[in-house]
Amino acid sequence: xxxxxxxxxVASFDSATVLHAAVAGSLRGEPFPHLGxxxxxxxxxxxxxxxxxxxxxxxxxxxxxxxxxxxERLPEVDMSAVAQWLADxxxxxRYPTVLVGSSNGALAHLAAAMQxxxxxxxxxxxxxxxxDPRRPVDACEFGRRHAPAFLDANPDVALHHMHDQxxxxxxxxxxxxxxxxxxxxxQAYAQFLTDVLADGAPVVLVEDRSTWPVAxxxxxxxxxxxxxxxxxxxxxxxxxxxxxxxxxxxEAEWGADPGLGADLQRWCATRGHPLVRISFTGxxxxxxxxxxxxxxxxxxxxxxxxxxxxxxxxxxxxxRTINSAAVPFWAFFSVQPALRALEEHLHRxxxxxxxxILLFQHGxxxxxxxxxxxxxxxxxxxxxxxNLLALDPRRFPHDIATIGRYGRAMASLPSARSxxxxxxxxxxxxxxxxxxxxxxxx
Amino acid sequence: MRIEARCDPVDLLxxxxxxxxxxxxAAAAQGGAGSPxxxxxxxxxxxxxAAARSMPALLGRWIAGGRVERPRLFREQLPDWRRAGSxxxxxxxxxxxxxxxxxLLAVVDVPVDVVHAEHDKITSHAxxxxxxxxxxxxxxxxxxxxxxxxxxxxxxxxxxxERVLG
Numbered sequence: 041x042x043x044x045x046x047x048x049x050v051a052s053f054d055s056a057t058v059l060h061a062a063v064a065g066s067l068r069g070e071p072f073p074h075l076g077x078x079x080x081x082x083x084x085x086x087x088x089x090x091x092x093x094x095x096x097x098x099x100x101x102x103x104x105x106x107x108x109x110x111x112e113r114l115p116e117v118d119m120s121a122v123a124q125w126l127a128d129x130x131x132x133x134r135y136p137t138v139l140v141g142s143s144n145g146a147l148a149h150l151a152a153a154m155q156x157x158x159x160x161x162x163x164x165x166x167x168x169x170x171x172d173p174r175r176p177v178d179a180c181e182f183g184r185r186h187a188p189a190f191l192d193a194n195p196d197v198a199l200h201h202m203h204d205q206x207x208x209x210x211x212x213x214x215x216x217x218x219x220x221x222x223x224x225x226x227q228a229y230a231q232f233l234t235d236v237l238a239d240g241a242p243v244v245l246v247e248d249r250s251t252w253p254v255a256x257x258x259x260x261x262x263x264x265x266x267x268x269x270x271x272x273x274x275x276x277x278x279x280x281x282x283x284x285x286x287x288x289x290x291e292a293e294w295g296a297d298p299g300l301g302a303d304l305q306r307w308c309a310t311r312g313h314p315l316v317r318i319s320f321t322g323x324x325x326x327x328x329x330x331x332x333x334x335x336x337x338x339x340x341x342x343x344x345x346x347x348x349x350x351x352x353x354x355x356x357x358x359x360r361t362i363n364s365a366a367v368p369f370w371a372f373f374s375v376q377p378a379l380r381a382l383e384e385h386l387h388r389x390x391x392x393x394x395x396x397i398l399l400f401q402h403g404x405x406x407x408x409x410x411x412x413x414x415x416x417x418x419x420x421x422x423x424x425x426x427n428l429l430a431l432d433p434r435r436f437p438h439d440i441a442t443i444g445r446y447g448r449a450m451a452s453l454p455s456a457r458s459x460x461x462x463x464x465x466x467x468x469x470x471x472x473x474x475x476x477x478x479x480x481x482x
Numbered sequence: 483m484r485i486e487a488r489c490d491p492v493d494l495l496x497x498x499x500x501x502x503x504x505x506x507x508a509a510a511a512q513g514g515a516g517s518p519x520x521x522x523x524x525x526x527x528x529x530x531x532a533a534a535r536s537m538p539a540l541l542g543r544w545i546a547g548g549r550v551e552r553p554r555l556f557r558e559q560l561p562d563w564r565r566a567g568s569x570x571x572x573x574x575x576x577x578x579x580x581x582x583x584x585x586l587l588a589v590v591d592v593p594v595d596v597v598h599a600e601h602d603k604i605t606s607h608a609x610x611x612x613x614x615x616x617x618x619x620x621x622x623x624x625x626x627x628x629x630x631x632x633x634x635x636x637x638x639x640x641x642x643x644e645r646v647l648g
């Protein structure tokens with residue numbers, strides 16, 4: 041049986057793969073323009089982004105949908121090869137720790153500051169499927185039909201089939217989201233940890249404990265209507281043609297499968313590596329703590345720390361952020377809950393002089409979206425100067441060319457004043473705890 | 483060897499670029515036993531990156547590095563190069579390619595600080611970071627800087643040396 045190549049299997053636009061690539065880039069000391077795509081792709085995005093939205097919308101949807109694999113090829117997907125590909129994407133050298141688990145942009149920036157790798161616990165396998173986005177029940181039936189062969193071929197994973205017709209309206213018309221969580225430590229991850237960890241170095245489990253109501257389809261298969269963003273679960277479940285929820289499960293994109301944590305704990309116990317858990321609820325939760333911690337670190341480096349940068353979902357560049365001594369406050373999407381979190385951060389922090397804002401766009405004005413003006417007003421209310429980086433606000437939420445432009449904008453940020461050394465791991469973990477994040481095992 | 487024979491012990495020996503290889507040779511030559519005559523090494527923009535260890539690759543990186551350096555640097559270095567002559571410069575390049583810095587550091591028994599510039603096109607960050615990983619090793623990154631940054635930012639260089647010396 042031929043196997044699908046790992047790069048072909050996982051989505052290149054997903055939080056896990058893009059944040060993983062951004063962290064890997066920072067470990068290679070490389071900036072991260074156009075989400076890690078080549079210069080030609082960046083130029084195409086900038087040029088294509090100028091097309092009228094009705095044309096661009098079709099292109100955007102088609103290109104995104106082209107990432108989906110044919111459902112009949114699902115049995116050929118080898119998730120252990122995906123894990124190997126993710127481990128191979130990280131520079132091999134001695135590290136003081138490795139992060140494993142939930143995707144989180146704030147912690148990706150922290151990993152870059154500590155110069156340590158992160159191995160994702162969840163990846164997205166997009167599957168080709170044409171259907172009506174307003175009929176999640178059809179997507180669920182599609183999963184019931186096609187997922188068993190995929191799960192039989194991959195006994196160490198659980199499938200969280202996700203359908204968000206609000207934020208992913210354009211994409212779910214032509215593909216469906218098989219979010220896949222490892223329930224055991226993949227062999228490739230175990231080997232990577234063995235190869236790169238210093239003797240007695242801790243392993244850090246990143247554990248987002250957020251859950252979502254789901255319809256259980258099988259022992260390792262749930263269907264999640266909706267996703268974290270601007271609409272709460274009830275807002276999805278109340279919609280017609282939506283399967284009823286009969287269970288609660290780790291959130292498909294961000295939530296941690298407890299099986300991976302348990303297996304990692306066993307691995308650590310037998311190898312003499314302490315396991316440290318960073319636990320929180322929801323992707324937005326660590327952003328304030330990371331920002332506060334990094335601002336403090338910049339101050340110790342002699343930097344003013346008065347410039348805040350708001351990376352958005354996968355739109356960001358940890359390496360350039362740190363080298364320009366910009367304080368990162370990561371927003372999981374451009375939605376009202378993330379905006380409220382920024383407001384809270386600005387309220388709790390000493391004033392910033394300026395705030396650079398990156399806004400990732402899904403191409404739809406979805407419920408709960410936070411528009412550029414909302415971000416600008418919030419920043420102004422706290423006495424800072426807002427700056428929408430690489431964005432034409434008149435085209436929001438369709439300014440897809442932002443993806444091709446933000447790299448240049450990040451490159452033009454002024455450099456930090458002083459040389460720096462990677463943030464000490466113990467200091468970082470203690471700092472997270474001081475800032476209110478649950479860190480155990482220190 | 484000259485340090486051992488003629489000079490007082492030094493607290494910190496600094497090498498820039500191929501100079502990093504020279505100081506590593508000196509530190510490796512002093513061995514591990516007894517009190518070291520070199521107390522600490524600082525390797526600034528150390529060469530030659532393992533991924534560019536051939537004459538064409540090194541030349542390619544050197545040209546790429548030259549594009550991001552200040553134009554004045556070339557004028558500043560030219561008199562030295564003239565004095566050295568092409569034959570000696572070629573010897574330096576051959577010698578740099580022959581000296582395997584990571585192997586040398588494996589037998590160096592003193593603390594090592596590796597300093598890497600953000601925009602260094604000659605030495606990769608991955609190589610510098612790999613040299614800096616391990617006990618009593620440290621990595622320092624100089625934001626916005628290029629391979630030969632100490633020539634243009636003497637103040638920053640002096641501050642860094644002061645910081646390392648504690």
